[in-house]
Amino acid sequence: MANCPLDGYRVTDFSWVWAGPLLGMILADMGAEVIKVETKKRLDSARLTPGRSTVGPETDFVFHSMNRNKLGITVDMSDPRGAALIRELVEISDVAVENFSPKGLRNLGLEYASLREVNPKLIMISLPAAGQYGPLSDIVTYAPSLGALCGYSSLIGYPGERVLGEQTPYLDVNSAIHGAFAVLAALYYRERTGKGQYIDMAQIEVGASTIGEAFMEYFMNGRVMGTMGNRNPAMAPHNNYPCKGDDKWISIVVKTDGEWRSFCDAIGNPPWAKEVRFSDGFNRLRNQDELDRLVSGWTVEFTYYEVMDILQKAGVASAPCLDLTERFSDPHFEERGTHLQVEHPATGVDIIAGLPFTLSETPGAVRRPAPLLGEHNEYVFGKLLGKTGEEIAQLIEDKVIY
């Protein structure tokens, strides 16, 4: 049996930056042959992460992690002959992934209606910011502006304080994961029925889907949720607390009265823990500012791993707030393989993200490093599309393969 669940499937991925390429990465990690389309005319900004070690487009470690397991070709899609090459590739692919603006996609002649003609069984997913139609459909966004437009950012900030907004690429990754599911569901349908289809995914809609509770509060009661910090409407303590050392924090959640008693025992039953104002969930929620201060008074005496050990032994949920390097040296993550070392021709050995899932029979694997620019042009244009050496040479000279 194949080692990877999507062995034998082919994906043409002409998306760029974060959401589309991460969707492609999930499919590639599952074993699909994912052909990433790039162009020297305009490098994917993911190849240009600022940093000491990024000395050129082949040495970007973030790019290496996000694009492992993929093949790489270079095509200038704005040239009609380049767009034609993509159509030829799509003809022999199962899935196409893109995140151009709808107008941009139409200008290239690569919208679904035209790709379906060359491959009626194609499953194609578009994941621009706001979808294929609607007043916002041609908007250019970055992850922070996605958060602004879908309501998510309005929830990020300290309780009752200013909006800080989502500053990370969180919503891009959210889109990639949901998009991978939608593609695989469509693929499942196609395997049963032979029918392909088009998936119009608006990143702002996928973002809104993960804050469903906030919309229900509004539709039910007309209340608009705002910034809540780490607070939870049903649980206290529920926060990140300071620990020994510089900028070290521990997350602690106490849900039930049973867990509260265990927590009090674990921290040595200080007198304040027995006060009536912390005696049940309702009281703890009402007095959580003071509760947080008192809990901090305890946590600050210990390192964050010490707190986790003490509390988890007592059956209380607690985990340190880890940073990049700290995750790398955490024993649990090491055993789980959340970071992998992979050889790359341009950089030696990279540390890249591990697979986000574990399958017992067909685990998927990192089979190859991220591609060099155009590394697989020969294989894709020569072997897969059957072009002759002369044809390829001409396309290179004309900067179509570029």
Add this chain to the structure above:
Amino acid sequence: MGEQALSGLKIVECGSFISAPYCTKLMADLGAEVIKVEEPGSGDESRRCGPFPNDAPHLERSGLFLYLNTNKLGITLNVKTRTGQKILKELLKEADVFVENNPPQRMAALGLDYSTLKKLNPRLIVTSITPYGQTGPYKDYKGYALNTAALGGQSMRTGEPNREPLAPALAQSHYQSGSMGAAATFGALISRMSSGPGQHVDISESDVWATIHLGHGVHLGVFEGRKAIRAGHRTISVYPWCILPCKDGYMCLIAIQGYQWKRFLEAMGNPEWMADPRFRDRIAMAWEYADEVDSLVEAWLIEHTKEEIFEMCRERQITFAPVRDIAEVAHDPHFEERGYFVEIDRSGTGTLKYPGAPYKLSETPWQLRRPAPLLGEHNEEIYCGRLGYSKEDLVRLRQGGII
């Protein structure tokens, strides 16, 4: 109602709260049959979480439960009992997928660990969603959304410097593990189509954060000493990349290309201060005197509303966006034209709007076949109709505390 993408697929869910229920909601909404197994009497704990209409708690009126469990059939079953486990196994014998989010120890104690289920139904795909996974030193640790976001690294990237890191809003951790669970399950299903056996899908919520979300920068962290920088309302990169207050709320200012910043200065009426060359060096502005530039820009923003500023930016192709709140999104003409919010009628709440399809499939669109189930609503349909129990059996099972 037309055939849907996942029609005919049989899924059983023993899930509670968010991660496993969201995972199977994604599948149910595309047509899979999802039988949701709940504890008799109390049901899924999300039934006790609000929001509730008029803040009146009721097991059949929780907004969270109603949203997460659309399109599912609901049965009650006490899986702590031998009889309950036996009945669950009868269902699993005929199922394609079993999704659960219980601690690994608990599943083993109930005789529902993967190796047992594999013998029962070798084609079954079991998707287990837990805070830390089925293996590893933390596998028996407790973890809520706040904890997995902390361990996975997401929290250290948000908040103000020198204050507590902020976890993602609401319960993002669970939505991430739920959606990743759905994608991985379908990888396994597609694999099974060509080569037979089921398998165990192990989703660790903190791994999902640590890998696909936050794993790509680890090399830079280890070899360049890069740390996550919490900078509050801004990202320190090039100016602007921040959230600033305006007359009626906040704007998200982000301009990767220099020309967009220039156009914005023009739109602001070319304020005098822009003549100072310090305000043309976007890196210095971001790294050295961002507070100063913020106050200069804020002085103008405070005179204009979000939507005014947004329109002005759209006209000039400046990539700024209004920080819309939940109400504004709920009434946004864009979401309305796309039909994103859908109306669902459900006994107990009447007709309410809900978030709808996160994606539009052209051949087999998202559909509402039924609202979230009442507790035990489909007991008769499943136990009598499918498993062959009689109505008298149901009475006895109820009296015995099994259903």
